[in-house]
Amino acid sequence: MTADVIIIGAGVTGAAIARELSRYKLKILILEKEAEAAFGVSKSNSGIIHAGTQNPPSSLKGWLCVEGNRLIREEIAADLGLDFAQCGQLIAVFDLADLPELEIIKKEGEELGVRGLELVDRAWLDLNEPNISPGVKAALRVPSAGIISPYRFVYALVENAVKNGAELKTERKVTGIRPQKGGGFEVVAGGEVFRARFLVNAAGLYADEISAMAGAPTFKITPRKGEEYLLDKKREHLSNHILFPLPSATSKGVLVIKTADGNPMIGPTAHDVEDKADLSTTEEGLEEVLAGARRLIPSVSKSDIIAYFSGLRPVAGKDFIIRHEDSAPGLVNAAGIQSPGLTSAPAIAVMVAGILKEHGLGLEPKEEFRRLRPRPVHLFQVPPEETRRLIAKNPAYGDIVCRCELVSAQEIRDALKRGARTLDGVKFRTRAQSGRCHGGFCTTRVIKIMQEELGLPATAVSKRGRGSELIKDERK
Amino acid sequence: MKKRDLVIVGGGPAGMAAALAARAAGVQDVLLLERDQYLGGILNQCIHPGFGLHHFKEELTGPEYAGRFAALVAEDRGIEVSLRSFVVKLTKDKELSYLRPGALEEIKAGSVILATGCRERTREMIPIPGSRPAGIYPAGLAQKMVNIEGWIPGRAAVIVGSGDIGLIMARRMALEGMAVKAVIEIQKTSRGLVRNVVQCLEDFNIPLYLRHRVSAIHGRDRVEKVRVVKVDDASVDVPGSAFEIACDTVLVSVGLIPENELLEMAGAEIDFRTNTPVAPGVNLTSIPGIFACGNASKVYDLVDWVTRDSELAGKMAAEYLERPEAADR
Ligand SMILES: Cc1cc2nc3c(=O)[nH]c(=O)nc-3n(C[C@H](O)[C@H](O)[C@H](O)COP(=O)(O)OP(=O)(O)OC[C@H]3O[C@@H](n4cnc5c(N)ncnc54)[C@H](O)[C@@H]3O)c2cc1C
Numbered sequence: 080m081t082a083d084v085i086i087i088g089a090g091v092t093g094a095a096i097a098r099e100l101s102r103y104k105l106k107i108l109i110l111e112k113e114a115e116a117a118f119g120v121s122k123s124n125s126g127i128i129h130a131g132t133q134n135p136p137s138s139l140k141g142w143l144c145v146e147g148n149r150l151i152r153e154e155i156a157a158d159l160g161l162d163f164a165q166c167g168q169l170i171a172v173f174d175l176a177d178l179p180e181l182e183i184i185k186k187e188g189e190e191l192g193v194r195g196l197e198l199v200d201r202a203w204l205d206l207n208e209p210n211i212s213p214g215v216k217a218a219l220r221v222p223s224a225g226i227i228s229p230y231r232f233v234y235a236l237v238e239n240a241v242k243n244g245a246e247l248k249t250e251r252k253v254t255g256i257r258p259q260k261g262g263g264f265e266v267v268a269g270g271e272v273f274r275a276r277f278l279v280n281a282a283g284l285y286a287d288e289i290s291a292m293a294g295a296p297t298f299k300i301t302p303r304k305g306e307e308y309l310l311d312k313k314r315e316h317l318s319n320h321i322l323f324p325l326p327s328a329t330s331k332g333v334l335v336i337k338t339a340d341g342n343p344m345i346g347p348t349a350h351d352v353e354d355k356a357d358l359s360t361t362e363e364g365l366e367e368v369l370a371g372a373r374r375l376i377p378s379v380s381k382s383d384i385i386a387y388f389s390g391l392r393p394v395a396g397k398d399f400i401i402r403h404e405d406s407a408p409g410l411v412n413a414a415g416i417q418s419p420g421l422t423s424a425p426a427i428a429v430m431v432a433g434i435l436k437e438h439g440l441g442l443e444p445k446e447e448f449r450r451l452r453p454r455p456v457h458l459f460q461v462p463p464e465e466t467r468r469l470i471a472k473n474p475a476y477g478d479i480v481c482r483c484e485l486v487s488a489q490e491i492r493d494a495l496k497r498g499a500r501t502l503d504g505v506k507f508r509t510r511a512q513s514g515r516c517h518g519g520f521c522t523t524r525v526i527k528i529m530q531e532e533l534g535l536p537a538t539a540v541s542k543r544g545r546g547s548e549l550i551k552d553e554r555k
Numbered sequence: 556m557k558k559r560d561l562v563i564v565g566g567g568p569a570g571m572a573a574a575l576a577a578r579a580a581g582v583q584d585v586l587l588l589e590r591d592q593y594l595g596g597i598l599n600q601c602i603h604p605g606f607g608l609h610h611f612k613e614e615l616t617g618p619e620y621a622g623r624f625a626a627l628v629a630e631d632r633g634i635e636v637s638l639r640s641f642v643v644k645l646t647k648d649k650e651l652s653y654l655r656p657g658a659l660e661e662i663k664a665g666s667v668i669l670a671t672g673c674r675e676r677t678r679e680m681i682p683i684p685g686s687r688p689a690g691i692y693p694a695g696l697a698q699k700m701v702n703i704e705g706w707i708p709g710r711a712a713v714i715v716g717s718g719d720i721g722l723i724m725a726r727r728m729a730l731e732g733m734a735v736k737a738v739i740e741i742q743k744t745s746r747g748l749v750r751n752v753v754q755c756l757e758d759f760n761i762p763l764y765l766r767h768r769v770s771a772i773h774g775r776d777r778v779e780k781v782r783v784v785k786v787d788d789a790s791v792d793v794p795g796s797a798f799e800i801a802c803d804t805v806l807v808s809v810g811l812i813p814e815n816e817l818l819e820m821a822g823a824e825i826d827f828r829t830n831t832p833v834a835p836g837v838n839l840t841s842i843p844g845i846f847a848c849g850n851a852s853k854v855y856d857l858v859d860w861v862t863r864d865s866e867l868a869g870k871m872a873a874e875y876l877e878r879p880e881a882a883d884r
Contacts (some may be wrong), residue, residue, distance in 0.1 A: 157606035315744045356775055358687070359684065359773070361684050362684050382680075382780075384682055385677075385679055463635035470658060470659055474656045476656075477659060479641035482590065516693075517678075518696070523696070523703070523706075543776070546777060547688060549690070549706075550708060551707050552707040553705060554705035554706075
């Protein structure tokens, strides 16, 4: 199969690039090693759409973040039906002697183009953040920051790209890349060979290996682990903003985060690790996060925790690496996409399209680019009249499968129709199994719906792809 | 909004006993809402014997015990059973909304009995660090998989916690040919009934490690092993005592939590430590006319006592319906 552009990796970076390129008359192929999109770094992060502050004014990631934030706020969230909430962020200081530090962050942010930055005092905090620690003396308010569901962001980008003609092939781990004599590449993935003139490397933690495979061993990725802990929805109103401490010499700072689903989250840690697959959480990590969160909100308790995970930031030096590799003509790297990669993705996509054009890819706009994606139904978000209308249209919206998060059988079928292939894929799209009981009640029902819709034996249903099947044998 | 005399939420043993007792005490109109597709609740997956010794003076399995009540409920024309009906809202004025396939219903009840049972505490609540592969199940989920669906979850299991469901599942999995490597309990004694320790573990030579804890779960896609540490009487790790057990399945049986989210929504007082209603007596809540019975009111270890107390709840609701002023005062 031959494409104009092959994108390796269906995380937020690859997905945003695919959608951007799908505006043009191009054949685009995305190759992903996992069973679904968004199963890499993009599924496990803080979900913050950063404003752009706290990046050096000269950095690539600084201006891409500011521009990505603008694109999400002004266009993409509405076009793609995303749950984006612009709740704003506070950077807190515990000592008024640190105010000059906030002034520097403000000045550097403004240089990057972040708007609306404002220092707020204790009286403002008393009014707007009733649970914040009395130790917090002042803060920098960053109104353009917000939150998003990271995986649903990726699914929306992928679905929209596919709607506009891009193709996603999952379970296609790229294992070989052969530069061709007359230009272009042959890519071996999952036993198949694909060809394209241009290759975009958006392989997250593995981008160094992909770049080397294509003939440009120009950087190394070091995973930096971040552990995060989600709290019960009952604590939804713990804070009204995303809370950051001013980073100190000893600690980068644990945040109190809001999430698109209502559960507050505390974290992340930041420790370099060796293993790109080490997604474990640790007792030390939990203690570090709890202590850090309590500095900001003293009432956070260990018993509030209902889930936890860790993610690995793909770090390659201090900044993103977004460039054409002259040693491998036709290869464009979008690598080292650490934080704020989720925010920057739409701007990275525009930049990558520009680099491809510079190197000879014709970008002729399609007559019709379908930029809108209808928002999927989530019963927990709709008022009763709307629920009634949905049930009248389709009785299965009244058939509740997940009781903790109020998810109906039809929402699960919708998710499967939109591409979910695994229990985690269903969970990320619908929230079924992500509440207090962790799937204790609904897992068997979800498995049965997956069997019906996908025509699978129970033994083939997996948590997140091959090797993670849930059932070893079936007794008839 | 339709009016109903008594609405009972939950069609397990508690809800069924309450419905029948309310009828016996003279209530004319009972609506029994059950979210599953059959009555019986958790008993349906408890296919082992040991139920009914007190109430029926004979030994029944869970489905047999539930079946006897379900038959009586089915015969009673004053009880309307609505299956696959999920209550999404309850107010202190006893207005309820529920969803069922094809409808969103809203009703006003004279009295409400919540018989919503328990959920299991999870791995996340302990919390056990490590990775999050496939193969970790709350014990009750594993029980449902094996007993109702005929799905065997793995080949070699370790059970965290010695709650009754975990003990019973140890035996069940052993009978299904799985290797049950160990039951790990942090307390000094088992949390389950003595008879279950004897019949489910000792008779099957399954080791029970008391004063031990699982300190991590490892595995990339599927569970590969757990790490276990011995703890002292203050629950502090004993240095140098850690060891690993290879397994592909971890069952978590570390207790139950009454499901009282509806009661909380209605504004009743809840003890958030136990998730049970704060009230002056058995089956009561802080809202007159709204009762809670069975495992939703407290965690019982025998269904016979659930039946006994839930029958009382049915009677209490009948009395309330007759003279609401008496309680509202
Ligand atoms: C703890 C933590 C918190 C964070 N918080 C934030 C935040 O709040 N805001 C923010 O903006 N950013 C945040 N980030 C950063 C953000 O998550 C990442 O920058 C972003 O998700 C990177 O996306 P990606 O698409 O580049 O990588 P990925 O999502 O990892 O995508 C790469 C994809 O490539 C696939 N792949 C790899 N190798 C191959 C191969 N050989 N063949 C085929 N496919 C392959 C992978 O399976 C994967 O799906 C955070 C990160 C972490 C770890």
